[in-house]
Amino acid sequence: MTKIVTFPSPGGGASPAKARPPALATFRKVDKIFKNQVMALSGLDLEIRTGEFLSLLGPSGCGKSTVLRLLTGLAEPSRGEIVWSCERPQFGFVFQEPTLMPWSDVFTNVWLPLRLAGVSKEKARPQIEEALTQVGLSAFAKAYPRQLSGGMKMRVSIARALVTRPQVLLMDEPFAALDEITRLKLNDDLAELQSSLNATVVFVTHSVFESVYLADRIVVMAARPGRAFAEISVEAPPIRSEGFRMTAAYAETCRRTSAALHESMGETPASELSQ
Ligand SMILES: Nc1ncnc2c1ncn2[C@@H]1O[C@H](COP(=O)(O)OP(=O)(O)OP(=O)(O)O)[C@@H](O)[C@H]1O
Structure with missing residues (x-):
């Protein structure tokens, strides 16, 4: 077993026990x-x-x-x-590889989960902008993946996971391929x-x-x-x-x-x- x-x-920690969610x-x-x-x-x-x-x-x-x-x-x-x-x-996923569409800019990449759910780009705009702000990439909405560093690509991947405002974010070794x-x-x-x-x-x-x-x-x-x-x-x-x-x-x-x-x-x- x-x-x-x-x-x-239990009872041995220095700080008081936190309420268990x-x-x-x-x-x-x-x-x-x-x-x-x-x-x-x-x-x-x-x-x-x-x-x-x-x-x-x-x-x-x-x-x-x-x-x-x-x-x-x-x-x-x-x-x-x-x-x-x-x-x-509702889940959001982030994997080790950012798996971005190289032919699309950052904004369009982040739109993807909403696009698959049938939400138009214009309707999705506030959520896409919010997700890009959360990862600090608002200024890179029009950039293409080839113009981004590995860390920035991973941020786009995180924004894409957050754009649906998931209740649960699943991250599978998201930073394993990045430099220290x-x-x-x-x-x-x-x-x-x-x-x-x-x-x-x-x-x-x-x-x-x-x-x-x-x-x-x-x-x-x-x-x-x-x-x-x-x-x-x-x-x-x-x-x-x-x-x-x-x-x-x-x-x-x-x-x-x-x-x-x-x-x-x-x-x-x-x-x-x-x-
Ligand atoms: N679809 C599948 N068919 C057959 N075997 C599988 C399948 N998916 C995973 N496995 C096997 O199940 C075991 C657990 O795999 P899993 O990917 O969950 O492990 P992990 O802990 O995430 O591994 P890693 O840290 O290397 O990513 C492994 O031996 C893997 O080869």
Whole structure:
């Protein structure tokens, strides 16, 4: 049976316990077995809470993307169930590749989800402009993807995900292909954006540092077949900023998260090897 380790331990944290937001979706003992008999998930218990920034962290192939597909209904559980507290919400997606249409300008790229929903460009204009403002790209509406840096393309991709004003934003390793400096900057921007968004975010990553910087809660998944191995609550200021990376709390949470990740892969954490 999966053992969930929770940090900080109940009652053991320095700061007072925050009220726990209600569950939006609950995975109950979910298995996912693909047609080729690959068992991607086994007995996954997972709660997605309303308004939280949840990070799914785990080794390659542990089923993180499968969790996102199950959430959206693009895949169905083979066993177990996913219980929603409401109608299945509106989703926005951001993937590792920005997948922009090279022949269209930024404005037209961001319009795409509304266009597919039958909304004309003129009717969609206020929402497109709002999304571009949210990602700081208002001045680049007429630019083409080839004129943008990798970080700017990713911002367009985020604007395209936000343009429908989704209740749930699903981000699958969105910054993994970017250089370190751009990645840190986009982490800062996303942290700021999240504070003004009225959305639940599920963020898949391989990066401990990114998880701890951005998330309210981290679920570390065990290697395939994927299941929840550890849960870590991140004690941090409500709005994250560069200063948080310099704190002892950040360093300690990174250490714990890294240890949980190593344990999830059946390895001894490096911190214990040196003792
Ligand atoms: N449609 C599919 N058919 C068959 N096997 C699949 C399918 N989708 C995913 N898998 C397999 O299921 C397992 C979990 O895949 P998934 O992409 O969810 O993992 P992940 O944790 O997101 O991986 P990564 O971090 O490398 O992106 C992998 O072994 C993958 O090869």
